[in-house]
Amino acid sequence: MASFPQSNARMEFRLPATLKKEIERAAAVENRSLTDFAIASLAEAARGVLADQSRHEHVQLSRRDRDRFLKMLDAPPAPNTALLAAARKHRQRVA
16 A cells, blocks of 8 residues: 655546545545545556557567668668659748
């Protein structure tokens, strides 16, 4: 039963009374204060979301794909017609 250190940051929100009672019951089952239970639950949920997000921020390539990617960086293909047209259009709009 971990207790969190006192702090000056606050979060305030409203929730349905039935949900509050359910959360209070869950906190009692774990023999924790409502505050400790809420903080632990929110922290666990936040860490899960952030861990999931980090999986989307990093791309894991196979060795074959890594080698292909590096090869393309070293010798990029010549721009095709569509890319050249897009670059021309961009220069006209931005310049």
